[in-house]
Amino acid sequence: MxxxxxxxxxxxxxxxxxxxxxxxxxxxxxxxxxxxxxxxxxxxxxxxxxxxxxxxxxxxxxxxxxxxxxxxxxxxxxxxxxxxxxxxxxxxxxxxLPFRVGDYVDFYASEHHAANLGRLFRPDAAPLMPNWKHLPVGYHGRGGTVVVSGTDIVRPCGQRKAPGEAAPTFGPSRRLDIEAEMGFVVGTGSEQGSPVSCDDFAERVFGAVIVNDWSARDIQSWEYVPLGPFLGKSFATSVSPWVVPLLALEAARVDTPVQDPRPLPYLRESRAWGLDVDMAVEWNGQEVSRPPYREMYWSPAQMLAHMTVNGASTRAGDLYASGTVSGPEKGQRGAFIELTWGGGEPVGVNGEERTFLRDGDEVAISATAPGTAGGRIGFGEVRGRVLPATGAGE
Amino acid sequence: MxxxxxxxxxxxxxxxxxxxxxxxxxxxxxxxxxxxxxxxxxxxxxxxxxxxxxxxxxxxxxxxxxxxxxxxxxxxxxxxxxxxxxxxxxxxxxxxLPFRVGDYVDFYASEHHAANLGRLFRPDAAPLMPNWKHLPVGYHGRGGTVVVSGTDIVRPCGQRKAPGEAAPTFGPSRRLDIEAEMGFVVGTGSEQGSPVSCDDFAERVFGAVIVNDWSARDIQSWEYVPLGPFLGKSFATSVSPWVVPLLALEAARVDTPVQDPRPLPYLRESRAWGLDVDMAVEWNGQEVSRPPYREMYWSPAQMLAHMTVNGASTRAGDLYASGTVSGPEKGQRGAFIELTWGGGEPVGVNGEERTFLRDGDEVAISATAPGTAGGRIGFGEVRGRVLPATGAGE
Known part of the structure; x- marks a missing residue:
C-alpha cells in the first residue's frame, strides 16, 4: 500500500x-x-x-x-x-483528452471582450450589438477538433483579405491569436424538448476546464458575415487535461456583475453562478495577462439555460466555453487582438515587441480558484505551441 | 430463398x-x-x-x-x-437515424437563397456579402439534434424581437420555417492538419441525404449578430433515412453554374460536382416548391475542400448540408420565408393563405436524380410534423 x-x-x-x-x-x-x-x-x-x-x-x-x-x-x-x-x-x-466531445458551443460572455472586439471589427457602430445584454450570445464550434493541452497547433491557411486589398489571397494566417476561456462539461444530458433551467446547472454540469480557443483573426474577419466564425476557429481548440468537478467550486461561487436590463425569467438564477477564478496567460514563459473570470457578465448556468431553452438536447461530453475572459484593465485581456489593440500596440515579451503569434511561440493558460479548505485549487494549464503552416491545400 | x-x-x-x-x-x-x-x-x-x-x-x-x-x-x-x-x-x-453524427456544418451555397435572405434580413445593404462569391460561406450547427425523418418537431421557444418592439419577449416562435437542403455524409475521416482537396471528395464522402434545417426566423433574426445562427436552428434538423451512395450519383453529376470571379486554386475542381437533383416540398400534402439542386453555386466537393483547408479534421459521420436550395423562380424557393417573401405574400395551401408553419402542419421534402440505368433514382423523403410548444422554460 x-x-x-x-x-x-x-x-x-x-x-x-x-x-x-x-x-x-x-x-x-x-x-x-x-x-x-x-x-x-x-x-x-x-x-x-x-x-x-x-x-x-x-x-x-x-x-x-x-x-x-x-x-x-x-x-x-x-x-x-x-x-x-x-x-x-x-x-x-x-x-x-479527458472526455469525448459531443457538441461544442462557444459563448461571448465578457462585456469587456465583446465591446473591445466590436470596436476593433466594427469601428463605425456601437461596440455591443443590441441583443448582447438580453441573451448570452453564442455559436457552435467544431467538436472534432478539440484537443488536449500539449498538442501542437499547426498554423492554419485560409482566405485573408485586408481592408485595403481588392480580393482575398490564400495563405497562412498572419494574425494567429489565442482566446483564454473557461469551458463547462455537460455530464448528464437532457432530452430534446426539455429545457434545463438555470437552477439545474449543478445537477447537469460535471465540471470545468481551461480552454484556448485559437483564432485566426484575418481568416475570421473575412469569412464571418453573415453566419459567424467558421474556419478562423475550427482548426483547433485546446482544453486542459483535468476536469475540476463543479463540486469543488463551491467556495469560488460569486455573484455575476449587475445585469441591466433584468434578464427574462428563464435567465434568472436563484443564486448566481459567477466564479471567482483567476486566470493567467503566459507567452513564451512570460506572463502577459491575468483575466479575471469573476468579471463575466453571463454565468455558465445562464449559458446552459439559454442553450437549451429552444428545446435543444444535450449529451454527456458536450462542451461549452465562456468566450474570451477579459477584465476592464488592459493587463486583464484574454486575447492578443485586444491586448495589442488589433496589433497596433505591441506588448513586450522577453524583450521583443510582439503582436500576433509567430511559429514556435508557446502559450500556456492557467487558472486557480478559492478551495473549500481555505486555500486555493488549480485547474492546471492548457498549453500549445505553434508550428509552421504545412502549405498543404495551397 | x-x-x-x-x-x-x-x-x-x-x-x-x-x-x-x-x-x-x-x-x-x-x-x-x-x-x-x-x-x-x-x-x-x-x-x-x-x-x-x-x-x-x-x-x-x-x-x-x-x-x-x-x-x-x-x-x-x-x-x-x-x-x-x-x-x-x-x-x-x-x-x-442512419449514422452517428459527428460535426454538423451548414453551408449557404445557393446564390438565389443567399440574395433573397440578404434582401429580407438586411434591406438597406447589398444582397450578397463581399465574401460570398469567394468562398462557400458556412457555419457549425448542432450535431446532437439531428433527427431522422418522421420525428415530430416541437415548436421552439425563445427570445423574439420584432423591428417595432422596444425589448425582446419570450415565447413560442411565430415564424417557424423549413429549409430544403441536401446533406453529405463523410465516410472516411481526415487528420488534423491535412486538408482534403476537391478531387478527393468522392474518396471521402460516402453519400447524400435530404435535410430539413428547421428554422425559427424570429429567434434567428434577433440572435444572429455577430456570431451567426444558434437557437434559431439548433432545436432540430431532420434527415432522410436512406443514404444514397455517391457511387449511385455518377449520372447526376453536372457542371456548377459559372463561378465568377474564378475561385482560388484550392476551390477548383478537375470536373465539377454539381448535382442534377430535383427536389420537391410538400406542405400538408400539397406541393408548394420544386427546388433545383443543379442551380447551387458551390459544389459539395468545394464545400469539403473549404471546410478542411484550415487543417480541420473530419470523422466518419460528419454531416454537411448545402444550405437552402432555391432556384431563380418563385416556385423553386426552398424556404417559406423566401416563398412568401417574409410572410408578406402568402401561398395557397389546400385553399388557405399560408405564410409560416402552424402547429399540426406537416412538411415532406423529396428528391430524385437521374440514375445510371437510364431512369431515375430516389432519395426518399424527409418528413416532419410540428407539435405545439411545450411552454417549458417560460
Missing amino acids: TTLTIPDGSLFGLDNLPYGVFSTPGAAPRVGVRVGDSVVDLARALGDDVFARPTLNPFMEQGHRRWTAVREQITELVSGDVPDGAVHPVGAVTLH | TTLTIPDGSLFGLDNLPYGVFSTPGAAPRVGVRVGDSVVDLARALGDDVFARPTLNPFMEQGHRRWTAVREQITELVSGDVPDGAVHPVGAVTLH
Whole structure:
C-alpha cells in the first residue's frame, strides 16, 4: 500500500480532486484523479470498470448523485492507504483528452471582450450589438477538433483579405491569436424538448476546464458575415487535461456583475453562478495577462439555460466555453487582438515587441480558484505551441 | 430463398441501393439496403457483422474501396436469391437515424437563397456579402439534434424581437420555417492538419441525404449578430433515412453554374460536382416548391475542400448540408420565408393563405436524380410534423 503525500500549498489538495484520462507505457488510457503531484488510477484503486474506459463519459453519464458518492469514496481512499500500482507521479503519465466531445458551443460572455472586439471589427457602430445584454450570445464550434493541452497547433491557411486589398489571397494566417476561456462539461444530458433551467446547472454540469480557443483573426474577419466564425476557429481548440468537478467550486461561487436590463425569467438564477477564478496567460514563459473570470457578465448556468431553452438536447461530453475572459484593465485581456489593440500596440515579451503569434511561440493558460479548505485549487494549464503552416491545400 | 421483385419505374432500382438503419419488432437496429419496396438485412444476407451495428459509421470507416466492393456484392446478391428472413417490406420496418453524427456544418451555397435572405434580413445593404462569391460561406450547427425523418418537431421557444418592439419577449416562435437542403455524409475521416482537396471528395464522402434545417426566423433574426445562427436552428434538423451512395450519383453529376470571379486554386475542381437533383416540398400534402439542386453555386466537393483547408479534421459521420436550395423562380424557393417573401405574400395551401408553419402542419421534402440505368433514382423523403410548444422554460 502507498500513502499519498500532498505538498504544502498544493493546488491539488483534497478539496480539488479533478478527473483526467491518463496512460502509462504499455497500458491503455483510463480515468485517474489528481492528488498533489500524483495520479491515482481509479479503476485499480476502486475496482470499478467505469474508470477503465478511455473517456470520462460513461462515469459522467451516471449522474450527479454518483459523482458525489465517488468524490466521497476518493476522499476516503486517498486519506488512507492506496493500493500499490494505483499511484503514478504526474510527470510519468501521458494525459489525454479527458472526455469525448459531443457538441461544442462557444459563448461571448465578457462585456469587456465583446465591446473591445466590436470596436476593433466594427469601428463605425456601437461596440455591443443590441441583443448582447438580453441573451448570452453564442455559436457552435467544431467538436472534432478539440484537443488536449500539449498538442501542437499547426498554423492554419485560409482566405485573408485586408481592408485595403481588392480580393482575398490564400495563405497562412498572419494574425494567429489565442482566446483564454473557461469551458463547462455537460455530464448528464437532457432530452430534446426539455429545457434545463438555470437552477439545474449543478445537477447537469460535471465540471470545468481551461480552454484556448485559437483564432485566426484575418481568416475570421473575412469569412464571418453573415453566419459567424467558421474556419478562423475550427482548426483547433485546446482544453486542459483535468476536469475540476463543479463540486469543488463551491467556495469560488460569486455573484455575476449587475445585469441591466433584468434578464427574462428563464435567465434568472436563484443564486448566481459567477466564479471567482483567476486566470493567467503566459507567452513564451512570460506572463502577459491575468483575466479575471469573476468579471463575466453571463454565468455558465445562464449559458446552459439559454442553450437549451429552444428545446435543444444535450449529451454527456458536450462542451461549452465562456468566450474570451477579459477584465476592464488592459493587463486583464484574454486575447492578443485586444491586448495589442488589433496589433497596433505591441506588448513586450522577453524583450521583443510582439503582436500576433509567430511559429514556435508557446502559450500556456492557467487558472486557480478559492478551495473549500481555505486555500486555493488549480485547474492546471492548457498549453500549445505553434508550428509552421504545412502549405498543404495551397 | 426469396427472389426480390423491383416494381417498374421504382426509384430504388439496382442503380440506387441506398443504405439505412432499420429494426423489426424484437430485433435491434441494424444496417439494411433498400431495393424496390424491400429492405435487405445486410448482416444476415452477407454474413458480415459490420452491418449488425446500429449505425453506418463502422462500415463507412472501412473506406472507399470497400464501399465499391460491397456495392458489387449487393448487386449480385439481390439479382439472385436472397436468404429467407433477410428481406422485409419497407412498410414493416422502423427506420432510424442512419449514422452517428459527428460535426454538423451548414453551408449557404445557393446564390438565389443567399440574395433573397440578404434582401429580407438586411434591406438597406447589398444582397450578397463581399465574401460570398469567394468562398462557400458556412457555419457549425448542432450535431446532437439531428433527427431522422418522421420525428415530430416541437415548436421552439425563445427570445423574439420584432423591428417595432422596444425589448425582446419570450415565447413560442411565430415564424417557424423549413429549409430544403441536401446533406453529405463523410465516410472516411481526415487528420488534423491535412486538408482534403476537391478531387478527393468522392474518396471521402460516402453519400447524400435530404435535410430539413428547421428554422425559427424570429429567434434567428434577433440572435444572429455577430456570431451567426444558434437557437434559431439548433432545436432540430431532420434527415432522410436512406443514404444514397455517391457511387449511385455518377449520372447526376453536372457542371456548377459559372463561378465568377474564378475561385482560388484550392476551390477548383478537375470536373465539377454539381448535382442534377430535383427536389420537391410538400406542405400538408400539397406541393408548394420544386427546388433545383443543379442551380447551387458551390459544389459539395468545394464545400469539403473549404471546410478542411484550415487543417480541420473530419470523422466518419460528419454531416454537411448545402444550405437552402432555391432556384431563380418563385416556385423553386426552398424556404417559406423566401416563398412568401417574409410572410408578406402568402401561398395557397389546400385553399388557405399560408405564410409560416402552424402547429399540426406537416412538411415532406423529396428528391430524385437521374440514375445510371437510364431512369431515375430516389432519395426518399424527409418528413416532419410540428407539435405545439411545450411552454417549458417560460
